[in-house]
Amino acid sequence: MTATAVPLEHALVIAAVLFALGLTGVIVRRNALFMLMSLEIMMNAAAFAFVIAGARWAEPDGQIMYMLVLTLAAAEVAVGLGLVLQLERLHTTVDVDVTHDMAG
Amino acid sequence: METVLFYIAALVALASTTLVITRLNATHALVYLIVSLLAMAVMFALLGAPFAAALQVVIYAGAIIVLFVFVVMMLNLGRRTVERERTWLSPRLWFGPGVLAAILFAEMLWVIVATEGTTAGVAVGPAAVGRALYGPYLIVVELAAILLLAAMVGAFHLGRRYTRVRREGASS
Numbered sequence: 001m002t003a004t005a006v007p008l009e010h011a012l013v014i015a016a017v018l019f020a021l022g023l024t025g026v027i028v029r030r031n032a033l034f035m036l037m038s039l040e041i042m043m044n045a046a047a048f049a050f051v052i053a054g055a056r057w058a059e060p061d062g063q064i065m066y067m068l069v070l071t072l073a074a075a076e077v078a079v080g081l082g083l084v085l086q087l088e089r090l091h092t093t094v095d096v097d098v099t100h101d102m103a104g
Numbered sequence: 105m106e107t108v109l110f111y112i113a114a115l116v117a118l119a120s121t122t123l124v125i126t127r128l129n130a131t132h133a134l135v136y137l138i139v140s141l142l143a144m145a146v147m148f149a150l151l152g153a154p155f156a157a158a159l160q161v162v163i164y165a166g167a168i169i170v171l172f173v174f175v176v177m178m179l180n181l182g183r184r185t186v187e188r189e190r191t192w193l194s195p196r197l198w199f200g201p202g203v204l205a206a207i208l209f210a211e212m213l214w215v216i217v218a219t220e221g222t223t224a225g226v227a228v229g230p231a232a233v234g235r236a237l238y239g240p241y242l243i244v245v246e247l248a249a250i251l252l253l254a255a256m257v258g259a260f261h262l263g264r265r266y267t268r269v270r271r272e273g274a275s276s
Contacts, residue, residue, distance in 0.1 A: 003152025004106035005225030011151070012216045014114045018121055018144075020209050025125030028198050031189060033130050033176065037137055041121055044164065048144060055151040058224035060236040063156045064244065067237070070163055071248040075255030077168050081175045082262030088179050089265070095188075 003055070011052045019045035032084045032094045036077060043073045110150045117143035128189040130176050134169060141165040152227035 022045060025038025047069035054062015084094055091098045120140040127133035141164045148157035237245060 003223075003225050003227045004110055004150045005222045006107060006110050006151065008221045008223060009217045009219050010111075011147075011223060012219070013213055014118070014147075016209075016212060016216055017118060020205075021118070021121045021125060024202075024205075027201070028193065029125065029189075030192050031130070031185075033172070033179070033181075034125070034133065037133060037172065038125055040137070040164075040168065041124065041140070044141065044144060044160075048147070051148055051151060051153050051156050052223065054228065055153060055223040056221065058152070058226040058228055060228050060233040061241075063153050063228060063233045064237050064241050066153070066156045067159065068244055068248060070159060071251055074163065074168060075251050077171055078255045078259040079262065081171055082259045084175060085178065086262055094179060094181070094185075 008052070008056055011055075012049065015045050015049040015052060018048065030095055030097055032087055032096050035096065036080045036084065039080070040073060040077065043069055043076070047073075106150055110147055113143045113146040113150065116140075117147065126193070128186045128193075130179075130181050130185075131173075134172055134176065137172075138165050138169055141169070151223055152225065154227060155230040155233045 019042050022038045022041030022043075025041065026035050029035055029038065047066045050062045050065040050069065052062070054060065054065075087096075087099065088094055117140050120136045120143065123136040124133045124140060127136065141160060145157045145160035145165070148154075148160055
Protein backbone atom coordinates (compact mmCIF):
# COMPACT_ATOMS: atom_id res chain seq x y z
CA MET A 1 0.00 0.00 0.00
CA THR A 2 1.34 3.39 -0.92
CA ALA A 3 1.02 6.55 1.07
CA THR A 4 1.41 10.17 0.18
CA ALA A 5 4.59 12.06 1.01
CA VAL A 6 3.55 15.38 2.52
CA PRO A 7 6.08 18.02 3.56
CA LEU A 8 6.67 17.53 7.26
CA GLU A 9 6.23 21.18 8.14
CA HIS A 10 2.83 21.40 6.46
CA ALA A 11 1.49 18.44 8.42
CA LEU A 12 2.96 19.77 11.67
CA VAL A 13 1.49 23.21 11.04
CA ILE A 14 -1.94 21.62 10.58
CA ALA A 15 -1.53 19.77 13.88
CA ALA A 16 -0.39 22.98 15.61
CA VAL A 17 -3.32 24.98 14.26
CA LEU A 18 -5.77 22.30 15.37
CA PHE A 19 -4.20 22.27 18.83
CA ALA A 20 -4.42 26.07 19.00
CA LEU A 21 -8.07 25.97 17.98
CA GLY A 22 -8.77 23.51 20.78
CA LEU A 23 -6.87 25.66 23.25
CA THR A 24 -8.88 28.69 22.11
CA GLY A 25 -12.04 26.75 22.76
CA VAL A 26 -10.95 25.79 26.28
CA ILE A 27 -10.09 29.41 27.08
CA VAL A 28 -13.04 31.15 25.42
CA ARG A 29 -15.93 28.85 26.30
CA ARG A 30 -17.38 28.65 29.80
CA ASN A 31 -19.74 25.79 29.09
CA ALA A 32 -18.09 22.68 30.57
CA LEU A 33 -19.33 20.54 27.68
CA PHE A 34 -17.66 22.77 25.09
CA MET A 35 -14.49 22.82 27.16
CA LEU A 36 -14.43 19.00 27.10
CA MET A 37 -14.95 18.99 23.33
CA SER A 38 -12.08 21.44 22.93
CA LEU A 39 -9.90 19.23 25.13
CA GLU A 40 -10.69 16.34 22.79
CA ILE A 41 -9.57 18.48 19.84
CA MET A 42 -6.32 19.34 21.63
CA MET A 43 -5.59 15.69 22.46
CA ASN A 44 -6.41 14.61 18.93
CA ALA A 45 -4.06 17.25 17.52
CA ALA A 46 -1.26 16.03 19.79
CA ALA A 47 -1.94 12.45 18.69
CA PHE A 48 -1.87 13.66 15.09
CA ALA A 49 1.61 15.04 15.67
CA PHE A 50 2.68 11.59 16.90
CA VAL A 51 1.27 9.95 13.77
CA ILE A 52 3.06 12.52 11.59
CA ALA A 53 6.34 11.78 13.34
CA GLY A 54 5.75 8.06 12.87
CA ALA A 55 5.06 8.62 9.18
CA ARG A 56 8.26 10.67 8.87
CA TRP A 57 10.47 7.68 9.67
CA ALA A 58 7.97 4.96 8.61
CA GLU A 59 8.01 3.44 12.09
CA PRO A 60 5.03 2.04 14.03
CA ASP A 61 5.98 3.91 17.22
CA GLY A 62 3.94 6.98 16.25
CA GLN A 63 0.78 4.94 15.88
CA ILE A 64 1.41 3.24 19.23
CA MET A 65 1.69 6.60 20.97
CA TYR A 66 -1.48 7.58 19.11
CA MET A 67 -3.25 4.60 20.67
CA LEU A 68 -2.00 5.61 24.12
CA VAL A 69 -3.32 9.15 23.60
CA LEU A 70 -6.60 7.64 22.43
CA THR A 71 -6.84 5.62 25.65
CA LEU A 72 -6.04 8.74 27.65
CA ALA A 73 -8.73 10.71 25.80
CA ALA A 74 -11.31 8.00 26.42
CA ALA A 75 -10.47 7.92 30.14
CA GLU A 76 -10.48 11.72 30.33
CA VAL A 77 -13.84 12.08 28.61
CA ALA A 78 -15.45 9.43 30.83
CA VAL A 79 -14.33 11.15 34.03
CA GLY A 80 -14.91 14.63 32.60
CA LEU A 81 -18.47 13.91 31.54
CA GLY A 82 -19.14 12.41 34.98
CA LEU A 83 -17.93 15.68 36.47
CA VAL A 84 -20.17 17.66 34.07
CA LEU A 85 -23.17 15.59 35.15
CA GLN A 86 -22.40 16.21 38.83
CA LEU A 87 -21.95 19.94 38.11
CA GLU A 88 -25.35 20.02 36.44
CA ARG A 89 -26.94 18.16 39.35
CA LEU A 90 -25.41 20.35 42.04
CA HIS A 91 -25.76 23.77 40.39
CA THR A 92 -28.35 23.09 37.62
CA THR A 93 -25.94 24.65 35.11
CA VAL A 94 -22.85 23.58 33.16
CA ASP A 95 -21.15 26.97 33.64
CA VAL A 96 -17.72 26.25 35.10
CA ASP A 97 -17.66 29.67 36.81
CA VAL A 98 -20.13 28.48 39.45
CA THR A 99 -17.43 26.23 40.87
CA HIS A 100 -15.21 29.15 41.84
CA ASP A 101 -15.44 28.55 45.58
CA MET A 102 -14.42 24.85 45.39
CA ALA A 103 -16.15 24.30 48.72
CA GLY A 104 -17.37 20.79 49.52
CA MET B 105 -3.14 13.52 -6.39
CA GLU B 106 -3.03 12.06 -2.87
CA THR B 107 -1.23 15.14 -1.63
CA VAL B 108 -4.15 17.25 -2.84
CA LEU B 109 -6.52 14.94 -0.95
CA PHE B 110 -4.45 15.51 2.19
CA TYR B 111 -4.76 19.28 1.92
CA ILE B 112 -8.50 19.08 1.21
CA ALA B 113 -8.97 16.93 4.32
CA ALA B 114 -6.83 19.38 6.29
CA LEU B 115 -9.01 22.30 5.19
CA VAL B 116 -12.15 20.38 6.14
CA ALA B 117 -10.65 19.57 9.55
CA LEU B 118 -9.65 23.17 10.21
CA ALA B 119 -13.00 24.58 9.11
CA SER B 120 -15.09 22.11 11.09
CA THR B 121 -12.91 22.55 14.19
CA THR B 122 -13.37 26.31 13.97
CA LEU B 123 -17.12 25.74 13.76
CA VAL B 124 -16.99 23.42 16.81
CA ILE B 125 -15.57 26.08 19.08
CA THR B 126 -17.91 28.82 17.83
CA ARG B 127 -21.29 27.00 17.84
CA LEU B 128 -23.84 28.03 20.45
CA ASN B 129 -25.80 24.77 20.34
CA ALA B 130 -23.96 21.76 21.79
CA THR B 131 -25.53 19.29 19.37
CA HIS B 132 -24.47 21.31 16.30
CA ALA B 133 -20.95 21.49 17.71
CA LEU B 134 -20.92 17.71 18.18
CA VAL B 135 -21.86 17.12 14.54
CA TYR B 136 -19.01 19.39 13.41
CA LEU B 137 -16.69 17.59 15.82
CA ILE B 138 -17.54 14.29 14.13
CA VAL B 139 -16.69 15.83 10.73
CA SER B 140 -13.40 17.13 12.11
CA LEU B 141 -12.44 13.72 13.52
CA LEU B 142 -13.34 11.97 10.27
CA ALA B 143 -11.25 14.45 8.29
CA MET B 144 -8.32 13.68 10.57
CA ALA B 145 -8.91 9.97 9.96
CA VAL B 146 -8.57 10.67 6.23
CA MET B 147 -5.28 12.45 6.89
CA PHE B 148 -4.03 9.49 8.98
CA ALA B 149 -4.85 7.09 6.15
CA LEU B 150 -3.10 9.30 3.59
CA LEU B 151 -0.01 9.59 5.79
CA GLY B 152 0.32 5.80 5.77
CA ALA B 153 -1.24 4.97 9.13
CA PRO B 154 -4.33 2.91 8.21
CA PHE B 155 -4.64 1.36 11.67
CA ALA B 156 -4.69 4.76 13.36
CA ALA B 157 -7.30 5.92 10.83
CA ALA B 158 -9.53 2.96 11.66
CA LEU B 159 -9.15 3.58 15.40
CA GLN B 160 -9.94 7.25 14.86
CA VAL B 161 -13.24 6.37 13.19
CA VAL B 162 -14.21 3.57 15.57
CA ILE B 163 -13.16 5.01 18.93
CA TYR B 164 -13.10 8.80 18.52
CA ALA B 165 -15.91 9.41 16.05
CA GLY B 166 -17.79 6.40 17.38
CA ALA B 167 -17.48 5.69 21.07
CA ILE B 168 -16.35 9.05 22.47
CA ILE B 169 -18.90 11.06 20.49
CA VAL B 170 -21.64 8.68 21.62
CA LEU B 171 -20.67 9.49 25.22
CA PHE B 172 -20.99 13.20 24.45
CA VAL B 173 -24.37 12.68 22.78
CA PHE B 174 -25.68 10.80 25.81
CA VAL B 175 -24.55 13.55 28.16
CA VAL B 176 -26.11 16.24 25.93
CA MET B 177 -29.38 14.33 26.10
CA MET B 178 -29.16 14.01 29.90
CA LEU B 179 -28.29 17.70 30.38
CA ASN B 180 -31.31 18.82 28.33
CA LEU B 181 -29.69 22.08 27.18
CA GLY B 182 -32.38 24.30 25.69
CA ARG B 183 -32.91 27.67 24.10
CA ARG B 184 -31.98 29.42 27.34
CA THR B 185 -28.49 27.96 27.17
CA VAL B 186 -28.03 29.17 23.60
CA GLU B 187 -28.94 32.72 24.63
CA ARG B 188 -26.48 32.62 27.52
CA GLU B 189 -23.70 31.26 25.32
CA ARG B 190 -24.25 34.22 22.99
CA THR B 191 -23.67 36.70 25.80
CA TRP B 192 -20.57 34.82 26.93
CA LEU B 193 -18.92 34.90 23.51
CA SER B 194 -18.71 38.69 23.17
CA PRO B 195 -15.58 39.68 21.18
CA ARG B 196 -14.25 42.32 23.57
CA LEU B 197 -13.64 39.58 26.17
CA TRP B 198 -11.23 37.58 24.05
CA PHE B 199 -9.78 40.15 21.64
CA GLY B 200 -6.82 41.30 23.77
CA PRO B 201 -5.60 37.87 24.91
CA GLY B 202 -6.29 36.56 21.42
CA VAL B 203 -3.96 39.05 19.74
CA LEU B 204 -1.16 38.37 22.23
CA ALA B 205 -1.57 34.60 21.89
CA ALA B 206 -1.60 34.95 18.09
CA ILE B 207 1.86 36.53 18.24
CA LEU B 208 3.20 33.56 20.19
CA PHE B 209 1.41 31.20 17.81
CA ALA B 210 3.04 32.86 14.80
CA GLU B 211 6.43 32.35 16.43
CA MET B 212 5.67 28.67 16.99
CA LEU B 213 4.58 28.26 13.37
CA TRP B 214 7.85 29.86 12.27
CA VAL B 215 9.80 27.34 14.33
CA ILE B 216 7.85 24.45 12.80
CA VAL B 217 8.25 25.69 9.23
CA ALA B 218 12.02 25.92 9.76
CA THR B 219 12.18 22.09 9.97
CA GLU B 220 13.11 20.21 6.83
CA GLY B 221 11.98 16.95 5.22
CA THR B 222 8.85 15.15 4.16
CA THR B 223 6.92 12.22 5.53
CA ALA B 224 8.25 8.91 4.31
CA GLY B 225 5.32 8.10 2.04
CA VAL B 226 5.46 4.48 3.21
CA ALA B 227 2.45 2.82 4.81
CA VAL B 228 2.97 1.21 8.22
CA GLY B 229 0.35 -1.51 8.36
CA PRO B 230 -1.53 -2.98 11.32
CA ALA B 231 0.81 -5.99 11.47
CA ALA B 232 3.86 -3.83 12.13
CA VAL B 233 1.94 -1.83 14.74
CA GLY B 234 0.76 -5.00 16.47
CA ARG B 235 4.25 -6.52 16.57
CA ALA B 236 5.69 -3.36 18.12
CA LEU B 237 2.76 -2.97 20.51
CA TYR B 238 3.04 -6.47 21.98
CA GLY B 239 6.82 -6.52 21.78
CA PRO B 240 8.82 -3.55 23.11
CA TYR B 241 5.70 -1.57 24.07
CA LEU B 242 4.00 -4.25 26.20
CA ILE B 243 4.27 -2.09 29.32
CA VAL B 244 2.28 0.62 27.52
CA VAL B 245 -0.57 -1.85 26.99
CA GLU B 246 -0.60 -2.69 30.69
CA LEU B 247 -0.48 0.98 31.69
CA ALA B 248 -3.39 1.71 29.34
CA ALA B 249 -5.35 -1.12 30.95
CA ILE B 250 -4.75 0.31 34.42
CA LEU B 251 -5.69 3.78 33.19
CA LEU B 252 -8.95 2.53 31.71
CA LEU B 253 -9.77 0.62 34.89
CA ALA B 254 -9.15 3.75 36.97
CA ALA B 255 -11.28 5.81 34.59
CA MET B 256 -14.09 3.27 34.80
CA VAL B 257 -14.04 3.33 38.61
CA GLY B 258 -13.88 7.13 38.58
CA ALA B 259 -16.72 7.53 36.10
CA PHE B 260 -18.88 5.09 38.05
CA HIS B 261 -18.20 6.94 41.27
CA LEU B 262 -18.85 10.39 39.77
CA GLY B 263 -21.97 9.23 37.97
CA ARG B 264 -23.75 8.15 41.15
CA ARG B 265 -26.62 10.25 42.37
CA TYR B 266 -25.80 10.79 46.01
CA THR B 267 -23.98 14.14 46.14
CA ARG B 268 -27.03 16.39 46.32
CA VAL B 269 -28.51 14.43 49.23
CA ARG B 270 -25.29 14.70 51.19
CA ARG B 271 -24.97 18.43 50.50
CA GLU B 272 -28.50 19.17 51.65
CA GLY B 273 -27.88 17.16 54.81
CA ALA B 274 -24.67 19.08 55.50
CA SER B 275 -26.20 22.53 54.95
CA SER B 276 -29.24 22.05 57.17
